[in-house]
Amino acid sequence: GAVVSQHPSWVICKSGTSVKIECRSLDFQATTMFWYRQFPKQSLMLMATSNEGSKATYEQGVEKDKFLINHASLTLSTLTVTSAHPEDSSFYICSAATSLGETQYFGPGTRLLVL
């Protein structure tokens, strides 16, 4: 299957700082990328959908000013957690849809710990 990478794989930061997570489709062009968040022992929760070259669409209850998403190219989307707080500590996972759209492939995830 197609390969999606995320960087970093884990990050620890102080409360109040901002953290940027990258999601890359390595061997295909992704018109659409998705960002999920997963708390311990819970399922994945969709945060937002991003389309290359346009503004992201956020799910209800997700603060767009706190979770900034940029999808500047067909192979890269970034999620910036601004002014992170301990409650933002979570496992952040991205996925990318191939241009045909039939299947989404997921990245390995980024574990964020905010102290």
Added chain:
Amino acid sequence: DAKTTQPPSMDCAEGRAANLPCNHSTISGNEYVYWYRQIHSQGPQYIIHGLKNNETNEMASLIITEDRKSSTLILPHATLRDTAVYYCIVRVGGIYNTDKLIFGTGTRLQVFP
């Protein structure tokens, strides 16, 4: 909200077939059934998807009932590495469609020696 119902957990002996059921009684005519799995602390892995015909690939088989209200994912010879949470998801599929995936709680499959 997730449109599927799965048992929370299942056990399977190594080498045996693992049959994971999923109910999706409100599935629409243009919705596909997708299966993903998530091994601990990793991103979900795509397994298989189908519309109404049974499907098979190198990982698994997908059996969809004629009325499409339920399906079963079959891992023909489960190994310890198949221990994971398995998610059954319905979404509008087909090419050029990038509809979002909504994850339910899934089935935690434990394969034992």
